[in-house]
Amino acid sequence: QKEVEQDPGPxxxxxxxxxxxxxxxSNSAFQYFMWYRQYSRKGPELLMYTxxxxxxxxxxxxxxxxxxxxxxxxxxRDSQPSDSATYLCAMSGNRGSTLGRLYFGRGTQLxxxx
Amino acid sequence: NxxxxxxxxxxxxxxxxxxxxxxxxxxxHEYMYWYRxxxxxxxxxxxxxxxxxxxxxxxxxxxxNVSRLKKQNFLLGLESAAPSQTSVYFCASTDRNQPQHFGDxxxxxxx
Numbered sequence: 001q002k003e004v005e006q007d008p009g010p011x012x013x014x015x016x017x018x019x020x021x022x023x024x025x026s027n028s029a030f031q032y033f034m035w036y037r038q039y040s041r042k043g044p045e046l047l048m049y050t051x052x053x054x055x056x057x058x059x060x061x062x063x064x065x066x067x068x069x070x071x072x073x074x075x076x077r078d079s080q081p082s083d084s085a086t087y088l089c090a091m092s093g094n095r096g097s098t099l100g101r102l103y104f105g106r107g108t109q110l111x112x113x114x
Numbered sequence: 115n116x117x118x119x120x121x122x123x124x125x126x127x128x129x130x131x132x133x134x135x136x137x138x139x140x141x142x143h144e145y146m147y148w149y150r151x152x153x154x155x156x157x158x159x160x161x162x163x164x165x166x167x168x169x170x171x172x173x174x175x176x177x178x179n180v181s182r183l184k185k186q187n188f189l190l191g192l193e194s195a196a197p198s199q200t201s202v203y204f205c206a207s208t209d210r211n212q213p214q215h216f217g218d219x220x221x222x223x224x225x
Contacts, residue, residue: 008154034213043118043204043216044157088157090214100145100164101172102206102214106156 003027006089006105015114019076023089023105026070030091030103033065035074038086038107047087048074079112086110116140120205120217127195127224135190135220137205143215145208146188147172148180150201151219157204163188195224 006023013019032051036044048063050056056063062075076083089105119138127133147162159172163182179191192199200223206214
């Protein structure tokens with residue numbers, strides 16, 4: 001079992017829809033949680049970065065972390081065709097093998113059609 | 115503000131050939147990483163470095179070597195390329211407990 005699980009999709013939604021992307025994890029040492037967006041033939045770019053549990057909002061994007069359930073989510077409101085990309089969750093911790101390393105989900109491929 | 119720069123962007127090799135991929139960062143980061151990305155497998159860590167002169171193995175280190183002689187550069191070497199090493203290679207850098215910054219990748223095909 002991978003330490004981080006993410007449904008690879010693909011996920012296809014109409015423009016304006018609310019998109020929900022999720023990851024689960026097994027290592028309780030994870031404390032830092034990230035979402036990366038990756039366009040075709042480009043490197044991953046950081047979208048959201050949160051520490052410990054709670055919510056963080058940035059424009060149309062909201063990241064949620066529930067450490068008790070080992071579950072993180074990314075919500076995209078009013079989705080646009082330009083949001084079409086692969087979304088990767090990632091996490092790291094402060095001790096042992098989690099220090100200084102990111103553990104990635106496999107990525108969810110999202111298509112937003114006009 | 116180049117960030118993380120990877121060279122070359124594309125390369126085709128024959129089985130058994132050797133080559134070196136270069137990663138350069140201009141953010142004075144301590145930590146640098148090499149990943150490979152394959153369809154359905156996500157990003158897998160090959161090797162990483164927590165400072166100049168240091169290297170460590172990741173999840174899939176076999177067949178690769180690395181060196182970090184200068185803080186800003188992290189080199190990934192393939193001594194004898196195999197078709198199983200056909201992949202997209204990404205370099206990243208960061209400081210402790212900060213998000214990683216990625217380059218745009220090197221697409222490597224081994225025939």
